[in-house]
Amino acid sequence: MDKLWGGRFKKEISSIMLDFVASIGFDKKLVKYDIQGSIAHAKMLKKCQIIAEDEANKIINGLSNILEEINSGNLTVDDQSEDVHTWVESQLMAKIGNVAGKLHTARSRNDQITLDERLYLKEEINIIQQKLKDLMEILLMVSKKYLGIIMPGYTHLQHAQPILFSHHLLAYFFKFNRDLERLQDLFKRVDVLPLGSAALGGTSYPIDRQFVAIELNFSKVSPNSIDAVSDRDFIIEFLSDAAMIMLHLSCLSEEIILWSSNEFDFIELDDSFCTGSSIMPQKKNPDAAELIRGKTGRVYGHLMALLNVMKALPLTYNHDMQEDKEPMFDTVEVIKKSLTVMTGMISTVHIKQENMTDSLKGDFSNTTELADYLVKKGIAFREAHRIVGEIVLYCIDKKKNIEHLNLEEFKNFHSTFQDDVLSILSPADVVNSKNSYGGTSIEKVKESIKEAEKTLEYI
Numbered sequence: 001m002d003k004l005w006g007g008r009f010k011k012e013i014s015s016i017m018l019d020f021v022a023s024i025g026f027d028k029k030l031v032k033y034d035i036q037g038s039i040a041h042a043k044m045l046k047k048c049q050i051i052a053e054d055e056a057n058k059i060i061n062g063l064s065n066i067l068e069e070i071n072s073g074n075l076t077v078d079d080q081s082e083d084v085h086t087w088v089e090s091q092l093m094a095k096i097g098n099v100a101g102k103l104h105t106a107r108s109r110n111d112q113i114t115l116d117e118r119l120y121l122k123e124e125i126n127i128i129q130q131k132l133k134d135l136m137e138i139l140l141m142v143s144k145k146y147l148g149i150i151m152p153g154y155t156h157l158q159h160a161q162p163i164l165f166s167h168h169l170l171a172y173f174f175k176f177n178r179d180l181e182r183l184q185d186l187f188k189r190v191d192v193l194p195l196g197s198a199a200l201g202g203t204s205y206p207i208d209r210q211f212v213a214i215e216l217n218f219s220k221v222s223p224n225s226i227d228a229v230s231d232r233d234f235i236i237e238f239l240s241d242a243a244m245i246m247l248h249l250s251c252l253s254e255e256i257i258l259w260s261s262n263e264f265d266f267i268e269l270d271d272s273f274c275t276g277s278s279i280m281p282q283k284k285n286p287d288a289a290e291l292i293r294g295k296t297g298r299v300y301g302h303l304m305a306l307l308n309v310m311k312a313l314p315l316t317y318n319h320d321m322q323e324d325k326e327p328m329f330d331t332v333e334v335i336k337k338s339l340t341v342m343t344g345m346i347s348t349v350h351i352k353q354e355n356m357t358d359s360l361k362g363d364f365s366n367t368t369e370l371a372d373y374l375v376k377k378g379i380a381f382r383e384a385h386r387i388v389g390e391i392v393l394y395c396i397d398k399k400k401n402i403e404h405l406n407l408e409e410f411k412n413f414h415s416t417f418q419d420d421v422l423s424i425l426s427p428a429d430v431v432n433s434k435n436s437y438g439g440t441s442i443e444k445v446k447e448s449i450k451e452a453e454k455t456l457e458y459i
């Protein structure tokens with residue numbers, strides 16, 4: 001196995017140890033970024049006359065060739081090296097000979113690995129943001145298409161008040177928008193160049209870190225070499241933001257699962273996003289939603305894992321930190337796939353509008369409105385609440401729908417009731433009365449759609 005060290009060792013490393021310490025099995029994912037970083041570093045070494053121009057050119061060309069070969073599929077990273085940095089250097093050595101050894105001047109694997117991770121994460125954050133936007137666009141599209149459909153809104157999973165289906169969907173739009181903002185904010189902290197911190201204390205060579213930052217498109221240069229090589233906050237923060245995205249996806253999945261059950265029957269998922277049962281021929285299962293809900297657990301686990309890896313490390317680099325990569329890579333893959341699948345599932349879903357609205361019949365979800373009616377006539381809310389509670393009890397006893405009571409029946413409970421009470425209790429009346437900013441009336445949901453459209457334009 002290739003090693004970047006060995007001079008001070010008398011004995012060969014045990015194969016068990018090499019296998020244990022090696023990270024090539026997973027950090028090969030960073031190869032592209034490792035080479036990009038090395039090219040920028042070599043350019044800087046040349047510019048600052050730390051290595052000779054012709055030597056630097058050999059290194060830069062060699063690295064560029066390796067990158068091309070990888071991109072065209074002619075070269076793949078094997079598992080014969082300790083890590084991705086060692087692999088790249090050994091490839092370079094094979095291509096251009098011993099001059100390859102000059103590349104590692106004024107840097108260490110400690111600043112190199114966190115550079116690779118930052119380059120990787122910057123790219124992946126952009127991809128995830130785009131996927132979030134795609135999902136938000138679909139949520140908005142479906143909200144616009146079905147504007148006007150009324151469904152029960154829930155608290156405690158019990159019918160609470162009628163709401164617009166679009167209002168409910170837009171709630172997720174705004175949740176995902178916060179996720180997007182969190183990633184935008186995180187990006188600022190990922191977008192910092194650590195290279196040039198070397199092992200931990202900086203370097204005695206006259207390097208130009210600003211030059212490298214510009215080459216690699218970083219907005220900032222890290223101000224403290226000790227912090228730079230020991231910092232994994234940006235990965236923990238990413239995992240935390242990812243956990244929140246999964247939380248939102250998982251809640252939406254849960255609702256999709258409920259809504260497509262026989263009991264709710266509010267939606268039917270498209271065949272293309274379901275699977276069947278090997279034994280029960282009638283089954284069509286909401287697997288995509290279940291898997292998103294299930295995978296949420298593992299993303300939470302990754303966040304906990306890295307918090308624990310980092311929690312008691314003395315400054316600066318410790319090999320424990322190698323454990324940061326698998327949770328990060330897995331989280332990126334899970335998030336990207338889950339967002340894509342959710343977008344596909346929502347864009348093909350069949351909405352059973354009548355079932356949604358029919359489920360409101362006789363469910364007493366209009367009683368808050370009835371209490372408010374009394375309050376508007378001068379009765380204290382507490383008193384109104386009690387009166388309406390008695391009306392509910394009466395309806396349950398008599399097996400009646402509250403919206404079917406006549407004025408006389410209402411008057412039996414309080415003389416304040418007038419015939420205008422008969423025109424406030426339909427689901428549409430109740431929905432449209434909720435006209436406060438952010439509320440569920442058609443007017444306010446239309447405004448909310450406009451706001452969502454504007455949000456999408458600006459992000």
Ligand code: ARG
Nearest residue numbers: 023083109110113317321322
């Ligand atoms: N494979 C290591 C990691 O992922 C790279 C840094 C190694 N540095 C060291 N001093 N051994 O963390």
